[in-house]
Amino acid sequence: MKKKLILAIVAVLFALTANAQKALKKVYNENINPIEQIDQAVAKAKSEGKFVICQVGGNWCPWCLKFADFIEKDTTISKIIADNFEYIHVNYNPRKSQGEEKLAQGRALMKRLNNAGRFGYPVFVVLDEEGRILHIQDSGLLEEGEGYNQKKVLSFFKNWTPKAVR
Secondary structure: OHHHHHHHHHHHHHHHHHHHHHHOOOOOOOOOOHHHHHHHHHHHHHHHOOEEEEEEEOOOOHHHHHHHHHHHHOHHHHHHHHHHEEEEEEEOOOOHHHOHHHHHHHHHHHHHOOOHHHHOOOEEEEEOOOOOEEEEEEHHHHEEOOEEOHHHHHHHHHHOOHHHHO
């Protein structure tokens, strides 16, 4: 009897978690080459006098989708991003089921971004207008409860604007 009750509770929690993740908009394009995506963002940022922020993760990551939703809904944060950064969602999926080509792209991505995945996901990599890494931000430091702390997130973005760095 206890086993059935425990299994029922686990099933309900799993269903609730899955539904919460499905409710969030998927923001990672899984069909593009992440290195080319970064190169294009750097070129655009350079022409606009901005930096690039790579939000590395994937549609498989609930915290990645939560962060994307959080910054989209917060007008103060979204304005700072729009004014200072070329912001991109860089897909990373290290699963073998993705195939050898995707695995190779993932390895090249992690090499290019100084193994940023060591901090977990999402992880934010700030690049200057030449594509050099300025900072790697552990997203766990921006969390609060089941979401993100606006003050911490604002501080992160404000501290890495081109004006602040220069």
